[in-house]
Amino acid sequence: MKVATMAAQAQQLTVPTEAELLQGQADLWRHSLYYMTSMAFQCAVKLGVPTTIHSLGGAASLPDLVTALSLPPAKLPYLRRIMRLLATSGVFAADNAADVVTYYRLTPLSWLLLDGVAVDGHPSQTSIVLAATSRHCLEAAMGLSDWFQKDVVASPFEDLHGVTLFDESMAKHDPEVDAVFNEALASHDNSGFLTVLRECGALFQGLESLTDCCGGDGTTARAIVEAFPQIKCTVLDLPRVIDNVPADGVVNYLAGDMFKSVPPAQACAAPLE
Numbered sequence: 001m002k003v004a005t006m007a008a009q010a011q012q013l014t015v016p017t018e019a020e021l022l023q024g025q026a027d028l029w030r031h032s033l034y035y036m037t038s039m040a041f042q043c044a045v046k047l048g049v050p051t052t053i054h055s056l057g058g059a060a061s062l063p064d065l066v067t068a069l070s071l072p073p074a075k076l077p078y079l080r081r082i083m084r085l086l087a088t089s090g091v092f093a094a095d096n097a098a099d100v101v102t103y104y105r106l107t108p109l110s111w112l113l114l115d116g117v118a119v120d121g122h123p124s125q126t127s128i129v130l131a132a133t134s135r136h137c138l139e140a141a142m143g144l145s146d147w148f149q150k151d152v153v154a155s156p157f158e159d160l161h162g163v164t165l166f167d168e169s170m171a172k173h174d175p176e177v178d179a180v181f182n183e184a185l186a187s188h189d190n191s192g193f194l195t196v197l198r199e200c201g202a203l204f205q206g207l208e209s210l211t212d213c214c215g216g217d218g219t220t221a222r223a224i225v226e227a228f229p230q231i232k233c234t235v236l237d238l239p240r241v242i243d244n245v246p247a248d249g250v251v252n253y254l255a256g257d258m259f260k261s262v263p264p265a266q267a268c269a270a271p272l273e
């Protein structure tokens with residue numbers, strides 16, 4: 001760019017006002033600390049706060065939570081900060097009347113985080129939180145600037161850890177975290193599917209065969225066949241997944257690689273990239 005043009009543009013730049021800069025400073029802190037919301041969220045899930053609020057009848061004060069979760073009483077002020085942050089973010093609801101004890105309640109989001117409780121066909125989604133906030137994902141995210149400067153095509157996750165999610169390599173690298181990711185995938189796949197079947201049933205009318213590519217343990221396919229018994233469903237997934245799924249006589253399970261061959265059917269469900 002020519003020097004004269006740059007100088008002309010610089011003259012047009014408007015410096016923010018003092019009030020705008022102060023707001024910018026507040027926003028800077030907010031952006032720098034956003035990760036604390038994710039970490040507080042993970043903390044509440046690991047402690048079992050949603051399940052505890054549910055088991056206490058749907059509302060719990062901080063002393064209730066400290067007692068039910070067997071936390072050291074000295075941690076109450078810190079729990080207050082976490083709960084206040086999560087209430088502001090919509091994870092919990094808080095009764096905020098002045099000068100009275102605050103009670104925390106579940107929101108639709110935290111209803112999805114009850115251990116062992118499926119709400120209207122939505123299984124517990126705690127594993128999604130644990131997978132998304134796992135050390136593996138956080139480390140990959142922390143390396144983004146390094147990754148941008150490297151001439152690589154692998155994703156930041158693959159580049160850093162040398163493994164691919166939902167692949168044999170991940171299972172060998174860290175079987176425990178691999179299991180959490182697979183659980184997260186299953187609960188995501190199965191969440192809300194009953195609603196899809198209820199609201200979008202017309203999609204399946206008249207269909208006689210369907211292949212669910214990358215269909216995992218077949219929960220989605222089984223729900224389809226239960227609602228539409230005339231559909232012959234095949235679940236295609238990698239051998240390491242299919243080999244662990246017991247035959248159920250409801251759907252046909254096929255071990256294979258979707259990039260090599262997909263069993264023919266009138267409809268095929270496949271993940272989008």
Ligand SMILES: C[S@+](CC[C@H](N)C(=O)[O-])C[C@H]1O[C@@H](n2cnc3c(N)ncnc32)[C@H](O)[C@@H]1O
Nearest residue numbers: 166214215216237238241256257258259270271
């Ligand atoms: C992100 S995909 C799941 C997609 C999900 N069922 C959906 O429709 O959104 C992950 C699943 O794909 C399977 N998978 C990965 N590569 C595959 C391949 N080449 N052929 C078949 N299944 C594959 C994994 O084993 C895992 O169960």
